[in-house]
Amino acid sequence: MQKRNYNYFLLIFFAFLLVASIIFTQTLTDKATQALQKGNIEAVETFKTSNEMQHLVNMSFTLQSRFSQISAVTRADSSDVLGDSLTLFGYNANILNEAIGRKGHIPNLKSLMDAVNAQLNLSYAVLDARQQNDARLLNNLTDSLRKSKPGEDVYRYGVLVEKFLENQLQQTLVTNSTHASQLSAYNRVLSIAAVIVVLIFTTIIVIRQWQQLVLIKELRLAREAAVKSKNAKDDFLANMSHELRTPLNSLIGFGNLLSDTPLSNTQKEYTNTIISNGYNLLHIVNDILDFSSIEAGKLRIKRIPFNLPELFEDLKRMFSALVNEKKLTYHWDIDPQTPEFIKGDPERLKQVLVNLINNAIKFTSYGGVHIHVAQLPFEKEDAYKLVFSVKDTGEGIPKEKVDLIFDRFEQLEQMTTRQHGGTGLGLSIVKSLVENMGGTVSVNSEIGLGSKFTFTAVFEKVTDAPVVTDKKAGKPSADFSGHTALVVEDNAANRVLLKHLLRKYQLHIEVAENGLEALERIQTKHYDLILMDIQMPHMNGYKAISIIREELHIHTPAIAMTAYVMENEIKRCFAAGFNDYISKPIEEPDIISKILKWMPLRSDVVRPAAAADAASGMEFFIELVGGDETVMNELLVEIQKQWALDKDALRAAAATGNAHEVARILHRIKSTFSAFGPNHPILELLKKHTITANSGAETMIRECEAFILQIDKAGAAFIS
Incomplete structure (x- = not known):
């Protein structure tokens, strides 16, 4: 950086020096030009003076000749002409005297003018004698004129003055030649300097342009590297999501299937532990993906109606086992002035509350957790501003840590991760989600007295209350007898899971391990539904569904089973040709509702007798194999x-x-x-x-x- 600054200063100094040289050379050139112009003017005036001098001498000789021959019998009009000639001669002499006089002291100029004046006086005397008809005087004056010959005096002194002027002209020409040489030299210097300046600044411009091109190239490479880095990050997160969610799908799915079978109390405890830890791991994966979406600015807040008390009932059921395990109290209440139905993003609101409630329970050993909701005054008539508080009686937060807990990967102590688990992203995500919902979050805490997290959020008003659905209902009821679905999944455990899961609903299942195998099966047999994984060897789900739609022109409903839950991946599923998607781990109610959406039950389907007998007499056996x-x-x-x-x-x-x-x-x-x-x-x-x-x-x-x-x-x- 210092070297670059030094080069800039040197360049500026050199440019200044060149400009000063050009200005100095230009000044000398101007002086030489002015001197040359002055010399040229003087030369022209000298030539004009010389011509006028010659004209004056000629007039002097002419007048001398004519006045020498004048006589008493000369016509009157001739006298008038001679008078006019004398007047013109005198006028020219005065003009010449003034012109030469401006050049300074000229030798013999006075003698010349005296000779001119003597000739004029004698000539005027002759004219007067002629007009008086004094013949004797006229003869005397003409004789005197012929004897004195004033024209010769004018000529003699005129030649002397003219020689002086010629010498002066010669000096002027020499000076002009010198000034012309100087001007030529200055012009050459100026031209060379101009060429140098042009070359230097052209070089500078070329260098700067080259540097700009290099910089643009570097910026383009940096941008490409940044894009690659971002894509690599997105690909990593997507792959990580897939690689984690795929085994989680099997873990949680088989755990749920196992929990539906007759188990001893110990077995149920073990099964619930497996399922609970599976969901905990899924929660961590979701935190990482959500944080990545927030950082990329891709987080979207939905605007759908939902029931606020129902959401809190769901939260209570969700945390009931954990609360009972730690023997804590759990209470929630909603201010009576708060509307029951509001429009917003219930999943994001639940995510915020889940993080805060989970932390409250995690760091509370005795006492309990209390959640409160109230409505705040708000300037917009078509919206509500609600305030939520989550208060616990836990450990509390040190004052020096209060300002840091909303930073990413920040936890109270280094031992927190080992004691309580977590990624340190929960509160950072809470802060971002709350801000995206138009609110703020704060915390008030004292060591040993617990903490109170408070956040606000803006929701739209609901004009028509939506139909309330019974979420306490058990597992979905459906009978897909007579239907056949193709499951395209490379993971063997997931294939078995889907077989056992869907055969419980009498859906006949055929499987393919990748996109190529799926294409072969689809071309030889009709299926009522396609369940297809996205990431598979040989041919992925995107490529396979594109061929099915665009080349084979098969429009069988297809549901993408994706562990990629980022918004851009979901959009990509629809753009590729899928009718719907379901995220892994697959929940039984979710997949059945998706299947019902695209493959409704047929009332004309009659179940086979064998299946009916099996259902009536061998429930345990059918349940054991999942109806497969x-x-x-x-x-x-x-x-x-x-x-x-x-x-x-x-x-x-x-x-x-x-x-x-x-x-x-x-x-x-x-x-x-x-x-x-x-x-x-x-x-x-x-x-x-x-x-x-x-x-x-x-x-x-x-x-x-x-x-x-x-x-x-x-x-x-x-x-x-």
Whole structure:
């Protein structure tokens, strides 16, 4: 930087020096030009004076000749002409005298003028004598004129004056030549300086232009690098989202499926822990993605009507387990003046409250949490300004940390992460979300006395209250019998999860592992619905759906299953040709509602008899396999094979009278039919059946045959 400044100062000094040189040269050039012009004027005047001198001498000789020959008999008009000539001669002499006199002291000029005056006086005397008709005087004067010859005196002195003027002219010409040489030299210097200046400044302009081009190129490269960096960041976040959400989808999905099966209390506790931690991890992923969206300025606040008390009921249910686990109190209340229905973004509002309530519970060991909502005065008539407060009786926040807690990745202590978990992004996201909702957030806290977080938000008024939906309802009820869906998913665990999940609703499922395989299946068979993952090997979901829509012209409803929940990815799904999208981890109510949206139930569909029988007599078995007919058939085949082996083994043991072996085989048969559930008739028979000990082989054979017959009869629909 110092070198660059030094170069600039040197350049400025050099430019100033060149400008000063040009000005000085221009000044000398002006002086030389003025001197040359003055010399030229003097030369011209000298030439004019010389011509006038010659004219004066000629007039002098002419007048001398004419006045020498004048006589008494000369006509009067001739006298008048001679008088006029004398007047003109005198006038020219005076003009010449003044012109030469301006040049300074001229030698012989006075003598010249005296000779002119003498000739004029003598000539005028001759004219007077002529007019008086004095012949004697006239003759005397003409004789005197012929003898004195004044014209010769005028000529002699005129020649002397003219020689002086010629010498002066010669000097002027020499001076002019010198000035012309100087002017030429100055002009050359000025031209050279101008050329140098032009070259220098042209070089400067070229260099600056080149530097600007280099800078523009560097800026373009920097911009491309920044764009690549941003794209790399977005790609990283998208990939991270996909890579984390894909296993989370399986983890939470199978956890939910497992929680629906008969479990012991311990198993339920373990299952709930798995699901809870899965959602915690999902919450962290969402925090990171939300923060990235906020930083990129892509966060959008929706404007939809929602029920405020209903939102707080959802929050209460969400935190009930955690509150009960820590034995805390949880209360919320809404000021009566606060409207029940408002228009805004319920998900973002819930996200703010979830962060604040979660922190309140996290840092509170005794006491509880209280949430309050009230309405503030607001200048806009079509909007409300609400104030929310979340108060806890927890640890409190040190004063020196209060101003920092809303910064990203900021936590109270370095040990906080290990003690309580979290990314340190929650309150930063809260601040950004609140500001995007037109409000502010603040905190009031004292160590040991708890904290109170307060934030405001602006919501629009709702003219017509929306229809209230019952969110306490259980899992969705749907029967997709007769429909077939193609699931395109590269993750095997997710394929199995979707199979078990959707077969519960009698939706026939076929699977493909990537886009290429999906294209092959779609061209050979009609499907009522396509569920397609986005990121897959060989061909991703975007490419596959584009080919389906644009080349194959197939318009089967397609739902994108994406772990990319950023807004630009969602828009990309619709732009590529998907009808809808669902984010991972997939929630059972969400995916069923999406399927119902694009593949409504048909009233004319009749369920197969086998499925009806299974539903009526083998609920446990169907629930176990998630209604998957393929799995059911495979499992039934294996049960049939095992039952055939068990029957042969049971008959062989009875034939030998080996009661111990018979008992062992009967216990094994319980395992064979355990998939039917503890209340199935076959299992009831196994519970009631006893063997007559020491009764002999024949009795044992009869009892075993009767038992086999009962089992075959009870399971005739499945094991025959």
